Amino acid sequence: MVQKIIIGVLAAALIAVCSVWGYSAWQKQQAAAPAPAPAAALPAPKPAETAAPAEIAPVAAQAAQEEKADGTHFTYKYVSPRNPELLAMYNMASEIDILHHLPEVNQLDGWLTLPRPINFITAECGTINAFYARDKGDVVLCYEMLDLLVRQGAAVVQANGGSTGDQLKYLMANLRFLMLHETGHALVDMLDLPQTGREEDAVDQLATTLMLSLVSSDESDGDIAQNLQMASNFFLLTDGGNHDMATYADEHSVGAQRFFNLQCMIYGHDPGKYLRIVTSGRLPEARALRCQDESKQITRNWLRLIEPNIAPRHRMSLEEEQAKVQAIKQKQVENSTAPYMR
Numbered sequence: 001m002v003q004k005i006i007i008g009v010l011a012a013a014l015i016a017v018c019s020v021w022g023y024s025a026w027q028k029q030q031a032a033a034p035a036p037a038p039a040a041a042l043p044a045p046k047p048a049e050t051a052a053p054a055e056i057a058p059v060a061a062q063a064a065q066e067e068k069a070d071g072t073h074f075t076y077k078y079v080s081p082r083n084p085e086l087l088a089m090y091n092m093a094s095e096i097d098i099l100h101h102l103p104e105v106n107q108l109d110g111w112l113t114l115p116r117p118i119n120f121i122t123a124e125c126g127t128i129n130a131f132y133a134r135d136k137g138d139v140v141l142c143y144e145m146l147d148l149l150v151r152q153g154a155a156v157v158q159a160n161g162g163s164t165g166d167q168l169k170y171l172m173a174n175l176r177f178l179m180l181h182e183t184g185h186a187l188v189d190m191l192d193l194p195q196t197g198r199e200e201d202a203v204d205q206l207a208t209t210l211m212l213s214l215v216s217s218d219e220s221d222g223d224i225a226q227n228l229q230m231a232s233n234f235f236l237l238t239d240g241g242n243h244d245m246a247t248y249a250d251e252h253s254v255g256a257q258r259f260f261n262l263q264c265m266i267y268g269h270d271p272g273k274y275l276r277i278v279t280s281g282r283l284p285e286a287r288a289l290r291c292q293d294e295s296k297q298i299t300r301n302w303l304r305l306i307e308p309n310i311a312p313r314h315r316m317s318l319e320e321e322q323a324k325v326q327a328i329k330q331k332q333v334e335n336s337t338a339p340y341m342r
Ligand SMILES: [Zn+2]
Pocket: 181, 182, 185, 200, 203
C-alpha cells in the first residue's frame, strides 16, 4: 500500500517535471532544426543564378546546412509485464514516456551515424538489471531495476529528510547514468570502438563524460554534478562491502571503485568548481591530485572515438570548434591555482 502511494506521488511529480523538460526540448528542436523544404518543391537553379549575390549568401549557406545528412534515430518501446507486481512500473514508465525524458540519450538520438538504430525498451526481465542486447541492438531497462530505484530513492529521502521531488531527482539521475552506460556498450559494439581496458569502466567513463559535456540550458553544471553524485551513491548502496573472490573476478569494478572513479571524473572536470568533493571527504587527496589529468584524458579519448561518427548535420563549424577550444583553455587557466593538483 505504502509502495503504491509512493509510486502514485512520484508519477505525478514526474509528469510535472517531464512536461517541462518535454516542452523545453521541443522548443530547442524547433529553434535548432527548421523543417527543410521538400527538395521537389525547389526550382532548379538557372546557370546564371549559381553565384548567389552577397546579401542572400547566408540563406544559401543555411539551405546547404539543411541538406547535410542527419544521424541514426533511436526507437522507444514499453513492453507490458506478465508479473502483475510490475504493472505499476510499466504504467509509470509508459504514461510518462520516461524513455523520451533522458536528456543525454535524447540528444544522441539522430546525432551519430550508426549501422542500425539503438532500440530503447522497458521490459520485465525476471532480475534487477539494465543491459544491452547485442543481437537485436536493444538497450533494455528492466522494470525490476526501475522498482529498485524507486524504493532506493524513497529510502534515501527518508534517511535524509528530503521531499518527493528529491526522490524523483534520485530516480532520474540514476536512470540517465544507467541508460548512458548501456548506450556506451551499444556504441562500442555498433561502431567497433577500440577498448584496451575493461569495457565496464570505459562505458562508466563515457556516461560521465556525456553528462558533463551535454549540459543543456535547463540545468547548471552544479545540477549535473549533483545528478552524477546521486548516480555514484547507487554504487555505494549496492556495494555490501563483503567482497569474495567472485566479486573481484567480475567484469565490473567493485561498487566503491566505481564511486571513487566518478568522484575523480567530476572533480577533475573542473577542480576549482568542485573542490568540495575533496574537502568533504568524498575523494581522498592522494587520488584527487591525478584527477584533472585523468578526467581530461578520458574525455579527450572518448570524444576522439565518437567524433568521426557525428552526422554531418550536427558537426561543429570551425568557429564553434575554436570557441570550444578557447573555453577549455580558459578553464585550465582558472584551475591552474586550484589545490590538490600535481
Ligand atoms: Zn555494463
